[in-house]
Amino acid sequence: MARADSVGPAPDTTDAPDATAQVLVRAVIGALEAVGGYAGGIYLRSPTTGLLLLAVFTGLPLQLFRPWWRMQVNRPYPVAEAYRSGQAVLLPDAESAMSRFPQLMAGLPFPFASLYEPVTAGTERFGVLVVLREATPGIPVGTADRERLRRAAERLAADLADVEAAGGPVLWEGDPMGVPAPPPEAGPEGARRAADRLAQAVLSLDREGRIGYVNTAAEELLGLDGPHLQGRLLWEALPWLGHPTYEDHFRAGFMSGEPVHFPARRGRHAPGQWLSVDLYPSADGVTLTLGTSAKPAYAPESQARQDPNADTDTDTGTGVDADADADGQADLDVSADEASALYRPVALAIALTEAVTARQVSAVVTEELLPAFGGRQLAIYLLDERHLYLAWETGFPQGFLNRFDGVSLDVRLPGVETLTTGRPMFFESMQHLATAYPGIPLDADVGARAFLPLIASGRPVGSCILGFDSPRGFSPEERTVLTALAGLIAQALARARRYDNEVALARGLQSALLPHRLPVREHVDTVGRYLPGTQGMEVGGDWYDVVETGAGLLALVIGDVQGHGVAAAATMGQLRSAVRAFALSGSTPEQVVSGTNQLLIDLDPGQFASCCYMLLDPASGSVMAARAGHPQPLLRHPDGRTEVLDLAGGVVLGIDPEASYPVTELRLTPGSVLALYTDGLVEKPGLDIDVGVERLRTVLEAARPSPLTETADRLISEAGSTADRPDDIALLLASRTGGGA
Numbered sequence: 001m002a003r004a005d006s007v008g009p010a011p012d013t014t015d016a017p018d019a020t021a022q023v024l025v026r027a028v029i030g031a032l033e034a035v036g037g038y039a040g041g042i043y044l045r046s047p048t049t050g051l052l053l054l055a056v057f058t059g060l061p062l063q064l065f066r067p068w069w070r071m072q073v074n075r076p077y078p079v080a081e082a083y084r085s086g087q088a089v090l091l092p093d094a095e096s097a098m099s100r101f102p103q104l105m106a107g108l109p110f111p112f113a114s115l116y117e118p119v120t121a122g123t124e125r126f127g128v129l130v131v132l133r134e135a136t137p138g139i140p141v142g143t144a145d146r147e148r149l150r151r152a153a154e155r156l157a158a159d160l161a162d163v164e165a166a167g168g169p170v171l172w173e174g175d176p177m178g179v180p181a182p183p184p185e186a187g188p189e190g191a192r193r194a195a196d197r198l199a200q201a202v203l204s205l206d207r208e209g210r211i212g213y214v215n216t217a218a219e220e221l222l223g224l225d226g227p228h229l230q231g232r233l234l235w236e237a238l239p240w241l242g243h244p245t246y247e248d249h250f251r252a253g254f255m256s257g258e259p260v261h262f263p264a265r266r267g268r269h270a271p272g273q274w275l276s277v278d279l280y281p282s283a284d285g286v287t288l289t290l291g292t293s294a295k296p297a298y299a300p301e302s303q304a305r306q307d308p309n310a311d312t313d314t315d316t317g318t319g320v321d322a323d324a325d326a327d328g329q330a331d332l333d334v335s336a337d338e339a340s341a342l343y344r345p346v347a348l349a350i351a352l353t354e355a356v357t358a359r360q361v362s363a364v365v366t367e368e369l370l371p372a373f374g375g376r377q378l379a380i381y382l383l384d385e386r387h388l389y390l391a392w393e394t395g396f397p398q399g400f401l402n403r404f405d406g407v408s409l410d411v412r413l414p415g416v417e418t419l420t421t422g423r424p425m426f427f428e429s430m431q432h433l434a435t436a437y438p439g440i441p442l443d444a445d446v447g448a449r450a451f452l453p454l455i456a457s458g459r460p461v462g463s464c465i466l467g468f469d470s471p472r473g474f475s476p477e478e479r480t481v482l483t484a485l486a487g488l489i490a491q492a493l494a495r496a497r498r499y500d501n502e503v504a505l506a507r508g509l510q511s512a513l514l515p516h517r518l519p520v521r522e523h524v525d526t527v528g529r530y531l532p533g534t535q536g537m538e539v540g541g542d543w544y545d546v547v548e549t550g551a552g553l554l555a556l557v558i559g560d561v562q563g564h565g566v567a568a569a570a571t572m573g574q575l576r577s578a579v580r581a582f583a584l585s586g587s588t589p590e591q592v593v594s595g596t597n598q599l600l601i602d603l604d605p606g607q608f609a610s611c612c613y614m615l616l617d618p619a620s621g622s623v624m625a626a627r628a629g630h631p632q633p634l635l636r637h638p639d640g641r642t643e644v645l646d647l648a649g650g651v652v653l654g655i656d657p658e659a660s661y662p663v664t665e666l667r668l669t670p671g672s673v674l675a676l677y678t679d680g681l682v683e684k685p686g687l688d689i690d691v692g693v694e695r696l697r698t699v700l701e702a703a704r705p706s707p708l709t710e711t712a713d714r715l716i717s718e719a720g721s722t723a724d725r726p727d728d729i730a731l732l733l734a735s736r737t738g739g740g741a
Contacts, residue, residue: 034148034151035149037115040129042156047171054070076351088146088150092137092139092141094111094137200290212231221275221290243264364492378467428471451463555592556732557612582595590662608652609652623667628661629651630678633676673733673735682695712733
């Protein structure tokens with residue numbers, strides 16, 4: 001995405017493909033009219049996998065929403081969720097948005113409603129249609145509006161499919177295209193005369209921030225006449241109002257519909273003068289008033305240092321004049337990346353709370369930190385026994401960083417010294433870096449680098465390297481923000497390393513406690529499978545077992561301990577041992593389950609468990625089954641017909657010491673397959689578990705009954721390919737191969 005000023009002229013979109021542009025403009029305007037929105041846009045896929053780009057936007061100043069022009073599909077934002085899930089996300093007010101998407105509201109803490117509808121045609125996902133409108137606190141989006149928005153997205157998907165079929169582009173590249181609002185109008189002559197009598201400066205703005213009417217007091221205060229101002233974006237005409245400090249105020253005014261008041265510092269034509277700025281928004285525009293004001297006591301020092309009207313460029317110190325011409329139009333010396341960075345500490349902090357592994361932490365830093373500062377390269381090294389080991393890299397030439405992997409803390413390198421000294425190091429050009437560290441290998445001749453120490457609670461964790469393609473300065477504010485963010489990253493990495501250690505321990509414990517092989521018996525085949533989850537602690541308390549009892553019977557067991565991690569795995573091991581002991585003693589199924597229930601209550605680990613216990617006679621095929629809150633098993637008959645069994649059962653283990661567990665009797669005929677499983681195989685967020693059970697039943701019915709290993713692999717294959725699996729999975733299959741009928 002090309003860079004532009006933080007607040008300034010709308011991006012040049014003359015190179016936008018005509019057919020695609022027309023489709024998008026028509027769709028977003030139609031959607032706003034359909035559901036009463038005041039602003040909206042369309043995100044489309046980009047050539048970069050996993051990245052959505054804002055393609056078209058209307059109704060609000062496009063430049064104010066630069067931090068959200070790019071959207072990674074795996075981030076916790078409503079646009080990304082709508083794209084991932086294929087389901088609409090409808091947020092009628094700020095409360096519902098905060099409860100579901102706190103990271104969005106961290107940057108836009110205003111009362112507004114937002115609707116997100118995925119744009120799909122068949123199996124192809126084009127993007128997401130977004131509509132913003134006034135909040136309806138406590139009142140959900142109505143059925144009629146839901147249907148109107150869905151139809152608008154369907155029409156857009158059909159149009160994009162036609163564009164694609166004709167060879168046109170449906171992937172978006174570059175900046176978003178702003179849809180112009182109607183030309184600003186000065187208003188009736190009588191209203192103009194009335195406003196001209198006011199001593200207070202008054203300007204009218206349309207929904208995109210373009211100036212319409214300017215009263216006489218405003219002309220006198222600003223030293224500019226109305227024709228010079230009318231039709232121009234506010235931040236073009238008055239660049240001092242484009243300072244990032246004020247962006248949040250403008251966002252609040254344009255989005256919330258509530259009046260907003262704040263102080264602002266004038267430009268070079270009135271150095272040091274502070275004005276009171278008042279915004280009065282409505283559905284068709286915003287009235288802006290200006291008045292003289294004393295310097296506020298709470299004026300941020302960063303604003304004084306980053307004043308866009310000062311004579312020195314704070315990034316480079318080159319003494320560039322802030323005014324571009326005699327009319328007062330200026331290029332802001334604060335970059336778009338710095339403006340976005342104002343929101344990144346909060347957004348990054350929220351995102352880091354969701355990252356639990358070192359890899360997830362590194363991915364969050366890549367997605368949140370690099371775009372905020374315009375970086376292109378990132379490397380994270382972690383400390384282990386006085387050596388730094390490369391944990392994550394992106395953007396560097398392949399293999400370049402390998403020479404630094406495992407480097408000792410005694411070596412003189414910036415990535416080492418930033419950690420040993422605890423001080424961040426900033427190099428505005430590669431020449432500065434080469435001068436400070438003669439002979440150091442460089443991956444490029446042009447660029448800039450920042451080396452940040454990763455220190456958590458006084459303990460060294462590692463170091464972080466940020467790379468930039470072009471030379472650049474680092475303002476005091478940027479250095480402060482980057483140093484603070486490095487502390488957040490260090491805390492998250494320290495937490496992730498503790499998590500990784502616990503996962504390794506839990507995995508080892510789980511592997512040791514699960515059976516490494518199942519007994520081989522005549523007339524019966526058994527196959528077991530286990531998959532850890534891919535979210536959270538990964539390893540849980542699911543288990544399966546097959547036990548040969550002294551009476552020649554075979555006990556088939558499957559269970560699921562609540563929770564994940566070492567505690568769940570340890571409890572699972574205790575329960576598996578208890579079930580085996582009861583089974584080997586010749587206990588009946590009811591006695592086995594009841595005894596295990598009492599044991600779990602006596603242990604009092606603060607957990608409960610589900611279990612299904614079946615006692616099979618391989619010779620006759622008779623089965624006695626007891627169930628404690630566990631999903632019903634499946635039975636595939638020799639003719640392929642597959643049913644969900646209806647076993648009697650009791651409550652989960654560990655709850656009620658008086659619980660009873662009735663026994664159900666059934667018979668396995670030769671050629672039949674019994675499937676026991678845990679809920680991770682059939683449960684998906686947002687779907688009823690019965691839907692998952694029916695899906696599993698259908699797969700088992702369609703599968704070949706032998707070899708049993710292939711059947712097990714087929715049943716578990718879909719879950720195994722899922723990237724975001726919140727629970728672990730256990731599966732146990734038993735097939736009757738012979739014996740009496």
